[in-house]
Amino acid sequence: MTDNTDPGATGRSPVPSPRHHRGARARRTTSLLLASCAAAPAALAQSPFAATVIDYRPAPGQFVQDPAFNDPARALGPPVGGGTLDGNDTKAVTLGGFGGSITLAFDRPVRDDPHNPLGLDCIVFGNAFWHNADPNRRWAEPATIEISRDTNRNGLADDPWYLIPGTHLPDPITTWQPQTWDDNTNDNTFPPSVASWLPPGQSGTWQTWSFRLPPNPFESSLILDNPNGPFAIDEGVIGYADCSPTLLLGDLNADNTIDDPDADPAVFYTTPDNPFTVGIDPGSGGGDAFDIAWAIDPATNLPANLRAFDFIRITNATNAVFGPFGERSAELCAVADVAPRVSDQTERARIEPREIRRP
Numbered sequence: 001m002t003d004n005t006d007p008g009a010t011g012r013s014p015v016p017s018p019r020h021h022r023g024a025r026a027r028r029t030t031s032l033l034l035a036s037c038a039a040a041p042a043a044l045a046q047s048p049f050a051a052t053v054i055d056y057r058p059a060p061g062q063f064v065q066d067p068a069f070n071d072p073a074r075a076l077g078p079p080v081g082g083g084t085l086d087g088n089d090t091k092a093v094t095l096g097g098f099g100g101s102i103t104l105a106f107d108r109p110v111r112d113d114p115h116n117p118l119g120l121d122c123i124v125f126g127n128a129f130w131h132n133a134d135p136n137r138r139w140a141e142p143a144t145i146e147i148s149r150d151t152n153r154n155g156l157a158d159d160p161w162y163l164i165p166g167t168h169l170p171d172p173i174t175t176w177q178p179q180t181w182d183d184n185t186n187d188n189t190f191p192p193s194v195a196s197w198l199p200p201g202q203s204g205t206w207q208t209w210s211f212r213l214p215p216n217p218f219e220s221s222l223i224l225d226n227p228n229g230p231f232a233i234d235e236g237v238i239g240y241a242d243c244s245p246t247l248l249l250g251d252l253n254a255d256n257t258i259d260d261p262d263a264d265p266a267v268f269y270t271t272p273d274n275p276f277t278v279g280i281d282p283g284s285g286g287g288d289a290f291d292i293a294w295a296i297d298p299a300t301n302l303p304a305n306l307r308a309f310d311f312i313r314i315t316n317a318t319n320a321v322f323g324p325f326g327e328r329s330a331e332l333c334a335v336a337d338v339a340p341r342v343s344d345q346t347e348r349a350r351i352e353p354r355e356i357r358r359p
Contacts, residue, residue: 048270049077050104050335054157054311057199059208060181060192061096062326064199069094069331072102078265079125079334081246081285083256087127087139088246092331095143096199097191098179098319099208103157104335109149109308112292115340120272122147124314125287125334126242135279136226142218142240143330144169144211144317147295147309157311162295162304166239168213172298175214178207179319210315211298213240219320219328226278238275239290241314242330247286254280270339289338 056072063069074093082088095101110122124145131137145164148157165172182190182205183198190205192198213219217227217237224243227236237243247254250263260268265285272289273280280286295304312335318328 046107047077048266048337048339049106050312051076051107052105053102054105055101055103055313056093057101057208058094058096059098059100059179059316060197060199060202060327061094061100061329062194062197063094063329064096064100065196066094070200075102075104075332075334077334078269078336079246079285079287081125081248081251082127082129083248083251084130084135084245084254084280084286085133085256087129087331088333089127089331092127092333095314095316095330095332096197097181097208097321097327097329098212098316099210100329101208101210101313101315102332103311103313105157105311106335106337108337109310110147110292110312110337111308112306113338113340116338117272117341118274118289119291119293120275120289121292121338122309122312123269123272123285123287123289123336123338124241124312124332125246125269125285125336126244127246127331127333128242129245131223134230136228136230136232138224138243139222140224140237140243141328141330142213142224142237142243142317143314143332144213145239145241145290146313146315147292147306148311148313149306149308150310157313160297161313162306163211163298164239164290164294165296165298166294167237168218168240169211171301172211172296173301175212176209176298177212178209180205180207182206210317212319213317215320218318222322222325233278235276235278239288239294240317241288241332244273244275244288245280245286246333247280247284249285253282254286267339269334270336271341272338287334287336 053072058064080091128140146161148161151159180190183203250258250260252259269285271284273284320328
């Protein structure tokens with residue numbers, strides 16, 4: 001989130017509010033969004049996947065000038081999975097460093113549907129994977145998830161934004177913080193120190209803002225360990241993007257073998273994995289699923305009570321650089337609307353918001 005301050009809060013510390021979450025940022029930064037990405041391709045009409053790029057504002061990072069990683073259109077349509085042992089970067093877009101973000105829209109509202117498996121409504125796909133095939137240890141680069149309803153029906157993402165707090169942001173307003181950057185790579189006052197890390201078109205001094213995940217466990221090591229322990233069966237990191245692998249299309253049991261070569265991405269990648277359990281459920285394409293009912297107003301910590309959303313924003317929520325490995329930067333591959341299922345599986349208990357918010 002680049003300079004997401006309340007424009008009316010002059011002279012005061014910026015406080016995130018759902019309505020003015022981006023604030024004056026647009027006056028100080030240049031969007032990288034290409035005109036060709038402003039409208040969804042005709043082929044994506046009524047797609048279960050995000051169909052339009054609304055905004056793309058990466059923070060400085062090692063891949064922001066790389067055409068293989070800085071095309072926001074890569075986040076549209078279905079993902080291309082790499083499996084549990086490696087991420088697939090052929091359809092990934094980088095968010096750069098702390099506060100880098102992308103905002104996407106669907107061509108239909110994503111609804112809070114109790115008929116969805118486990119009551120989960122949306123899946124965010126990245127390029128995370130398991131370290132040494134261990135699902136309790138992951139190469140993951142977590143990002144926060146925010147959603148917004150187009151209440152005023154103007155097609156713009158200018159209505160209130162609500163946060164999925166996940167397991168580690170029980171009081172998000174206390175974690176809302178800036179990162180200052182400048183384009184003088186010879187001066188160490190502000191990062192970056194490498195010219196190739198500057199986002200194209202960005203110059204001068206500017207700030208990005210984000211809810212920051214706690215350094216332990218999110219910034220203390222290259223590998224993200226399950227806080228519940230090395231032999232846990234319960235997942236300890238829930239509600240963030242780019243934490244779980246995206247499976248190969250047609251891999252029905254997460255063994256990195258394609259079982260169904262004719263699998264339909266619109267079915268396979270709209271089947272959520274249970275985010276509360278370690279591993280990936282049979283039949284799911286992986287990714288990080290969430291329930292709209294988990295959303296809160298980050299300024300008040302009260303439930304958002306949304307029945308649907310039209311826009312989703314993914315923001316890098318860690319501020320760490322690991323030497324030659326570069327910054328911890330989420331990569332986004334796709335976002336999917338979960339498809340309702342009529343089966344015994346849908347009878348399982350819905351995951352309640354109060355559960356997801358406990359760190």
